[in-house]
Amino acid sequence: MTVPLGAFIAVSAALFFIGAAGVxxxxxxxxxxxxxxxxxxxxxLALVAFSRRAGELGAGNPLDQRGxxxxxxxxxxxxxxxxxxxxxxxxxxxxxxxxxxxxxxxxKG
Amino acid sequence: xxxxxxxxxxxIWAVLRLVIAVGLAVFLVLNGALAQIFLERKIQAVMxxxxxxxxxxxxxxxxxxxxxxxxxxxxxxxxxxxxAPFFLAAPAIVFSPMLASFVVLPFGRDFVGANLxxxxxxxxxxxxxxxxxxxxxxxxxxxKYSLMGGLRSAGQLISxxxxxxxxxxxxxxxxxxxxxxxITNSQPGLLVNALILPMAFVTYLIAALAETNRNPFDxxxxxxxxxxxxxxxxxxxxxxxxxxxxxxEVTVVSAIMATLWFGGWHGPGVDALPVLGxxxxxxxxxxxxxxxxxxxxxxxxxxIDQLMGFCWKVLIPLALVNIMASAxxxxxxxxxxxxxxxxxxxxxxxxxxxxxxxxxRRLLRFRSRTRESVALRDVRLSP
Amino acid sequence: xxxxxxxxxxALFALGIIGAGACVVVLRRITAQALLMALTxxxxxxxxxxxxxxxxxxxxxxxYVGAITILILFGVMFTKQDDRPxxxxxxxxxxxxxxxxxxxxxxxxxxxxxxxDPTTASAKGGDLIPLAASLFRDYTFPFEVASVLLxxxxxxxxxxxxxxxx
Numbered sequence: 001m002t003v004p005l006g007a008f009i010a011v012s013a014a015l016f017f018i019g020a021a022g023v024x025x026x027x028x029x030x031x032x033x034x035x036x037x038x039x040x041x042x043x044x045l046a047l048v049a050f051s052r053r054a055g056e057l058g059a060g061n062p063l064d065q066r067g068x069x070x071x072x073x074x075x076x077x078x079x080x081x082x083x084x085x086x087x088x089x090x091x092x093x094x095x096x097x098x099x100x101x102x103x104x105x106x107x108k109g
Numbered sequence: 110x111x112x113x114x115x116x117x118x119x120x121i122w123a124v125l126r127l128v129i130a131v132g133l134a135v136f137l138v139l140n141g142a143l144a145q146i147f148l149e150r151k152i153q154a155v156m157x158x159x160x161x162x163x164x165x166x167x168x169x170x171x172x173x174x175x176x177x178x179x180x181x182x183x184x185x186x187x188x189x190x191x192x193a194p195f196f197l198a199a200p201a202i203v204f205s206p207m208l209a210s211f212v213v214l215p216f217g218r219d220f221v222g223a224n225l226x227x228x229x230x231x232x233x234x235x236x237x238x239x240x241x242x243x244x245x246x247x248x249x250x251x252x253k254y255s256l257m258g259g260l261r262s263a264g265q266l267i268s269x270x271x272x273x274x275x276x277x278x279x280x281x282x283x284x285x286x287x288x289x290x291x292i293t294n295s296q297p298g299l300l301v302n303a304l305i306l307p308m309a310f311v312t313y314l315i316a317a318l319a320e321t322n323r324n325p326f327d328x329x330x331x332x333x334x335x336x337x338x339x340x341x342x343x344x345x346x347x348x349x350x351x352x353x354x355x356x357x358e359v360t361v362v363s364a365i366m367a368t369l370w371f372g373g374w375h376g377p378g379v380d381a382l383p384v385l386g387x388x389x390x391x392x393x394x395x396x397x398x399x400x401x402x403x404x405x406x407x408x409x410x411x412x413i414d415q416l417m418g419f420c421w422k423v424l425i426p427l428a429l430v431n432i433m434a435s436a437x438x439x440x441x442x443x444x445x446x447x448x449x450x451x452x453x454x455x456x457x458x459x460x461x462x463x464x465x466x467x468x469x470r471r472l473l474r475f476r477s478r479t480r481e482s483v484a485l486r487d488v489r490l491s492p
Numbered sequence: 493x494x495x496x497x498x499x500x501x502x503a504l505f506a507l508g509i510i511g512a513g514a515c516v517v518v519l520r521r522i523t524a525q526a527l528l529m530a531l532t533x534x535x536x537x538x539x540x541x542x543x544x545x546x547x548x549x550x551x552x553x554x555x556y557v558g559a560i561t562i563l564i565l566f567g568v569m570f571t572k573q574d575d576r577p578x579x580x581x582x583x584x585x586x587x588x589x590x591x592x593x594x595x596x597x598x599x600x601x602x603x604x605x606x607x608x609d610p611t612t613a614s615a616k617g618g619d620l621i622p623l624a625a626s627l628f629r630d631y632t633f634p635f636e637v638a639s640v641l642l643x644x645x646x647x648x649x650x651x652x653x654x655x656x657x658x
Contacts (some may be wrong), residue, residue, distance in 0.1 A: 001541065003502045006607035009537070011506045013604045015513050015532075017597045022517035024589040030522065031568050034529050037560060038513050044552075052543045052619075065622040067499070068548055069631050075555050076638040078559050080645030082560050086567040087652035093571045094655075152534030195523065226618055227546055241530065245563050248523060262567065263562055270558075287620065304655045 007047035016042035029089045029099045033082060040078045044071050130222070134211050142356040143173045149402050156406040183345030188251060195249035199345070200350035202242030206235035207357040214364050215385030216437050217374045228289040229277055232365060236320060238271070239267045246351075250342035254360065260369070261413055265326065269319035270422045275428035276313035279306055279435050280369050283449065283488055293373035305446050306435075308456040312428050316378040317362040321355060324405035328413055340492035363397035364390070407491045423464070431456055502542055507533030522573050523565070530561040545619040 015038055022035030051067020092104055147162075147170065154161025162169030187196065212222035225231055226464055240263050245257015281287055283306060284295045296302055303310050319326040340351055367373060371393050374386030411419070430451065438448045512532040516525045533556035540549035627635060 004607070005504065006605050007506075008539070008543070008599060009604040009607055012585060012603075013600050014510050014596070017593050017600075018513040018517055021589055021593050022530065025587060026517065028522065029572065030564060030571070031516075031525060031575075033567075034516055034564060037529065037556070037564075038516065038532060041533065041556070044548075045536060045539055045622050046539055048543055048548055049520065052545055058597055065619070065626045066617060068545055068623050069626045070552065071548055072627060072640055073634060075551055076642060079555055079560060080642055082563050083645050083649045084652070086563055087649035090570060091569060091652045097572060099571045225546070227620055228548055230547065230550045230554075234554040234558065237554055240558060240562055241565075244562060245523075245527070248565070248569065256569065260566065263566075267559065267562065301604070 012042045012046040129431040142353045180349040199246035206238040210361045218383040218422040230289045247339035269316045271426040272428045273316035279309040295373045297388045301372045308453040321358045325408040367393035505535045505538040547620045
């Protein structure tokens with residue numbers, strides 16, 4: 001009995017909304033970054049599930065892995081984003097020693 | 110579903126096989142670690158012109174057992190403010206990837222746990238998970254020296270993953286497969302990959318020394334710096350687990366080197382008797398383990414900035430040049446072995462010759478700069 | 493004979509993903525959150541294995557657990573994390589956030605669970621060779637652009653945290 005495709009998509013959607021709720025509610029900048037990573041992971045799962053289970057280009061063309069290729073690019077972008085995001089957090093932390101986004105809302109000083 | 114021996118039910122035999130395999134792997138790894146600890150002490154002793162352990166058992170063979178019993182019977186000291194679940198989980202996170210690496214190593218002709226078609230990628234991935242355990246160990250000890258040691262070690266490990274992966278990619282480009290069994294089968298006879306790709310081998314050797322925290326890259330766990338770094342708060346068997354993880358990792362890395370560059374289980378007499386492959390594989394692995402111990406007894410330790418500078422400014426550019434040249438050669442020539450060998454040996458020569466040359470120039474420049482700053486200071490102090 | 497294994501592993505991994513994800517959002521200790529995030533990533537890699545994408549699964553562990561978690565732990569350790577309650581944990585945004593999320597989530601969940609499996613056969617076999625073929629033949633240019641992106645991120649991150657040396 002194989003797992004239906006809808007189950008993977010449901011898990012992906014659930015994780016995406018958990019991550020979205022985290023981004024909206026939490027105040028710690030690093031935690032917000034972590035929740036963004038959760039959202040990216042959810043989209044990765046959806047991409048890979050569709051790519052492996054419902055490929056286009058005719059019935060079961062094994063060479064169609066466009067979803068998986070896109071997932072590789074999402075990995076790259078996520079890694080770059082975490083690096084730059086943490087650099088920004090550290091640079092802002094040097095200015096005013098807090099990671100609470102409620103306190104870093106002024107552009108000046 | 111194969112029926113087990115003595116007619117055991119296939120279901121039970123499948124589960125039993127798994128349990129036996131895991132138990133055998135743990136047994137082999139732990140005994141290998143014990144053997145290596147003993148070998149290390151004896152070899153270092155011989156190289157340092159002393160005797161080493163000789164009291165317990167004949168030739169001190171039971172010394173490691175005595176050490177293990179001592180570690181097991183030690184009191185479990187834990188500082189009060191340590192983060193308890195992470196403090197306890199860190200040795201497990203460092204030990205498990207090492208244990209899981211043994212499943213893809215080909216010990217003999219059909220003696221491989223799982224012939225993954227992404228075997229090499231699997232080994233690389235497991236190597237990168239130990240970093241997490243070390244960072245957690247440093248953090249959870251609630252000790253500034255542990256934290257610094259853990260972060261420094263993490264920085265060193267993730268820096269040296271890059272030349273390690275680049276060296277492996279060179280071999281994969283040449284062989285055309287990520288599977289360790291295919292790589293072993295591509296080197297029959299004497300024409301091993303070390304003759305064709307020595308630069309990749311040297312890069313991987315140096316990166317592996319750094320990845321396993323061995324001398325000359327063992328700053329994070331040296332006793333004279335940072336009070337044993339991230340291991341400071343661990344005593345007794347918890348420290349023993351870290352130690353075992355390090356020796357297991359040394360075995361894994363030596364096994365990878367033996368497989369990728371020296372033919373793995375190939376050797377005289379393997380065609381007739383396949384079990385001999387296990388013997389050749391183990392011998393080749395232990396040659397590299399002994400090489401690691403030899404290097405440990407000989408070379409002094411590098412500072413953290415020297416270590417990082419060497420990685421990013423020397424190893425990575427050379428490894429990248431190697432990959433580019435190898436890729437071009439493999440595409441251009443039908444039989445790429447000779448041009449690859451030429452390029453690789455040239456790069457090895459460049460590393461061996463160029464390194465003392467550039468270091469000497471840096472040293473002379475540093476000396477002249479210190480001389481002028483000392484002269485300036487004397488000028489200022491004089492009335 | 494062992495048919496129950498695939499749904500069992502799916503349930504385990506789904507539990508890991510959703511449970512750890514929820515803990516990341518709800519908990520207060522930041523190191524626990526970072527490690528539970530690593531657990532989410534590892535369970536996600538397990539999901540990828542169930543789908544037959546082993547290369548993507550190994551990349552997931554290598555990049556997310558091996559590098560991004562370390563990056564976030566470094567970020568945590570270099571900044572001082574306040575533990576004080578600072579007012580309500582769920583402050584006044586929570587009802588709005590919950591309402592918005594539910595309004596969008598319910599239709600999406602309904603849509604997700606109503607997926608029928610496609611009638612075309614799915615890709616069999618491993619994931620390595622098709623992925624490599626697509627990535628390095630059809631999508632070479634995006635691949636190179638991605639490497640330039642990584643270079644830019646590397647340089648940018650270094651520039652951002654560099655202190656001004658006098």
